[in-house]
Amino acid sequence: MNRASMNNPARSRxxxxxxxxxxxxxxxxxxACGVPTGEDSFSEIPGGEVLFDLDATSTSTSSTTTxxxxxxxxxxxxxxxxxxPIRLDPVEIFFLSRGRLQRIELGLPTGFSPDQVADILEAxxxxxxxxxxLIEKGLIVSSVESEGVLTVDLDRExxxxxxxxxxxxxxxxxLMTMISSLRxxxxxxxxxxxxxxxxxKGNNLLADVGEALSYDDYxxxxxxxxxxPRTTGTTVAPTTSED
Numbered sequence: 001m002n003r004a005s006m007n008n009p010a011r012s013r014x015x016x017x018x019x020x021x022x023x024x025x026x027x028x029x030x031x032a033c034g035v036p037t038g039e040d041s042f043s044e045i046p047g048g049e050v051l052f053d054l055d056a057t058s059t060s061t062s063s064t065t066t067x068x069x070x071x072x073x074x075x076x077x078x079x080x081x082x083x084x085p086i087r088l089d090p091v092e093i094f095f096l097s098r099g100r101l102q103r104i105e106l107g108l109p110t111g112f113s114p115d116q117v118a119d120i121l122e123a124x125x126x127x128x129x130x131x132x133x134l135i136e137k138g139l140i141v142s143s144v145e146s147e148g149v150l151t152v153d154l155d156r157e158x159x160x161x162x163x164x165x166x167x168x169x170x171x172x173x174x175l176m177t178m179i180s181s182l183r184x185x186x187x188x189x190x191x192x193x194x195x196x197x198x199x200x201k202g203n204n205l206l207a208d209v210g211e212a213l214s215y216d217d218y219x220x221x222x223x224x225x226x227x228x229p230r231t232t233g234t235t236v237a238p239t240t241s242e243d
């Protein structure tokens with residue numbers, strides 16, 4: 001309290017009066033706005049008086065789903081498979097029709113060897129062709145060419161199983177097939193287990209041991225004998241001279 005108030009008691013009482021009047025009001029307000037404590041201080045609000053549906057019970061469960069999107073695999077297109085056709089060269093294989101040599105044309109890859117020709121011959125005629133053969137599998141052991149002559153080595157045991165009267169046709173099958181299919185071959189000689197031997201010609205006569213035989217030696221056995229080339233000549237009228 002300042003000195004002026006001490007000297008003037010009446011003024012001092014007037015200053016305290018408003019404070020004394022407001023004090024009870026503040027106490028009442030504080031009591032009304034205080035935060036209640038304890039179970040007894042709470043009361044249930046009737047459902048009809050609750051605003052904004054605050055008492056509504058939610059039955060849905062909120063969940064967050066994470067979706068992972070994988071990148072699409074690149075589409076790869078395989079290049080079209082390209083195949084190069086194998087070039088086949090014609091070969092003439094001889095089989096038998098009623099004891100006569102009959103040729104059929106087959107194919108082998110370019111650059112084929114005498115052994116490949118022998119394999120086709122030993123395989124026998126195609127099923128859809130009405131032909132026979134005297135050449136058993138394994139009869140032709142090897143074929144070696146030198147200076148136009150093909151030396152064919154035969155298995156002795158298999159060759160002996162061929163009847164004597166059929167041997168000319170069997171030899172003819174081999175010789176005609178090799179000469180017709182192999183460009184560098186003009187003659188064929190035969191061995192048995194590596195030893196030079198004599199074989200029958202197409203006329204059933206026995207060749208010399210190790211003799212190189214030709215196409216013409218077996219032409220008589222062909223089912224279709226090729227026609228001989230015709231020779232054309234010019235007819236010249238005789239001339240007369242006048243005396």
